[in-house]
Amino acid sequence: MKGFQMKKSLIPAIVAAGLLALASAPSHADAPLNPAACSTTPAPRKIEYPWMSVARWHEMFKEDVAVADAGNVDLLFVGDSITEGWNREIWDKSFGAWKAANFGIGGDHTGNVLWRLDNGHADKLHPKLVVLTIGVNNFFHCGAAPDDVFQGVQAVLKKLRALYPDAKILLNAVLPYEQSAQNPKRQQIIELNRKIASLGDGKTIIFRDYGARFLLANGDMSPEVMADFLHPTPKGYQIWSDAMLPDIQKLMK
Numbered sequence: 053m054k055g056f057q058m059k060k061s062l063i064p065a066i067v068a069a070g071l072l073a074l075a076s077a078p079s080h081a082d083a084p085l086n087p088a089a090c091s092t093t094p095a096p097r098k099i100e101y102p103w104m105s106v107a108r109w110h111e112m113f114k115e116d117v118a119v120a121d122a123g124n125v126d127l128l129f130v131g132d133s134i135t136e137g138w139n140r141e142i143w144d145k146s147f148g149a150w151k152a153a154n155f156g157i158g159g160d161h162t163g164n165v166l167w168r169l170d171n172g173h174a175d176k177l178h179p180k181l182v183v184l185t186i187g188v189n190n191f192f193h194c195g196a197a198p199d200d201v202f203q204g205v206q207a208v209l210k211k212l213r214a215l216y217p218d219a220k221i222l223l224n225a226v227l228p229y230e231q232s233a234q235n236p237k238r239q240q241i242i243e244l245n246r247k248i249a250s251l252g253d254g255k256t257i258i259f260r261d262y263g264a265r266f267l268l269a270n271g272d273m274s275p276e277v278m279a280d281f282l283h284p285t286p287k288g289y290q291i292w293s294d295a296m297l298p299d300i301q302k303l304m305k
């Protein structure tokens with residue numbers, strides 16, 4: 053099923069862009085609104101990036117619309133490149149028992165996801181479980197602070213709850229990025245995830261922070277797990293799968 057039609061050709065470019073983003077301050081060129089409004093206002097991709105054109109973004113969106121129109125999805129993943137980038141072998145081994153769809157598009161912030169949910173025929177789906185991982189690109193593309201990102205995640209969660217009132221939602225913490233545990237950006241993620249955790253109710257919205265599993269004992273990150281210290285490698289995706297799968301199995305029953 054497309055959900056997984058692998059938008060894979062873009063992943064190396066996105067990883068390269070991740071390295072660039074980590075090496076330099078973001079321009080926030082695609083954030084004409086203030087950071088809070090950028091995070092909570094539905095908007096399609098508007099900026100051409102070297103790793104993804106606007107036209108390609110719309111092609112990927114249309115692929116997801118086709119999946120929504122076809123229906124027959126019981127496990128729905130929603131997010132950005134972290135969600136998009138699943139290795140096919142790991143995906144099939146981990147989630148092949150279900151009718152799973154991958155609605156991740158690289159570079160998306162919460163405002164982009166809101167737009168896709170509003171315009172992508174998402175209401176035609178009836179998943180039992182939605183796995184949501186979103187927010188890190190708000191720092192890069194919206195110039196957002198943790199509270200701004202939190203408002204965006206909260207807005208996406210509210211939209212998913214309205215679309216799928218009977219579904220459970222596995223709400224992922226934003227994964228750590230940057231190599232060093234001492235990098236100030238790590239603290240941003242900790243602060244953000246503390247806020248996101250408050251959205252879980254332990255019943256229909258299950259918050260999980262698997263981030264520590266990606267880190268070494270001293271808190272640093274190995275390039276074997278995230279080569280650009282932002283996007284998981286196949287080893288990183290196996291770690292994520294091993295962490296999530298018991299929760300997904302339980303929630304899909």
